[in-house]
Amino acid sequence: MIKIAICDDEKNIRSYLTSLIREQDAECEMSEYASADEFLSSGMEHDLLFLDIGLKESASGMDGMGMARRIRDMGQIKQPLIIFVTGYEKYVYDAFDVDAFQYLVKPVDEQKFAEVFTRALDKVLSEAEQKKKTLVIQYAGAYKAIPLENIYYMESQGHKIVLDTKDGKLEYYAKIGELEEELQGRFCRIHKGYLANLSYVEEYSRTEAILTNGDKLPLSKYKYGSFVKAYLNFMQREG
Secondary structure (H helix, E strand, C coil): CEEEEEECCCHHHHHHHHHHHHCCCCCEEEEEECCHHHHHHHCCCCCEEEEECCCCCCCCCCCHHHHHHHHHHCCCCCCCEEEEEECCHHHHHHHHHHCCCEEEECCCCHHHHHHHHHHHHHHHHHHHHHHCCEEEEEECCEEEEEEHHHEEEEEEECCEEEEEECCEEEEEECCHHHHHHHCECCEEEEECCEEEEHHHEEEECCCEEEECCCCEEECCCCCHHHHHHHHHHHHHHHC
């Protein structure tokens, strides 16, 4: 489900863009905002944002470009793909300052919209697919993307998670329950303290799972049934 936001102080423009989106062949969830303050205070994350670059200044004094800069400065939130909607082409060059994907000039042409929307959707879906193949963690004061194929297993130690990777071990703050939900299908909770990468399970018994690197992980009797099912499904899916 693609989450799309439209932020424009003109209701008729918001309605028009909404109708254009509905005409596209895409499963999406849409939200409309009339000001920068309204958008930012919602706290919602979006994949794609149609933003009026000439948005009237809100109570906080923020216009469309100011809002885009604020979003880009908020590194801890999911960064949406931004498509500027403007009535003046002279503002187009400003879009590059905030890494905007594209711009549409009012009145928005239906064919042009469809072309831009299709390319934006392809990019969003491509990035989502790539994200499924990596784990992004906060490590040493920065964000680090680790390919899932590099991780043998994850171990919960208090409030930290220890990643056993092909490049060694990494520790960072996270909850194993959240990781279990995020990585289901590729990783399996085989014990209350362990998530194993199903790609590297070489053999198993009722008490342990042995990985291709030789590591032996405890396999809980309470997790055995769900592990076997997940493992067999994974092997069938991966062929």
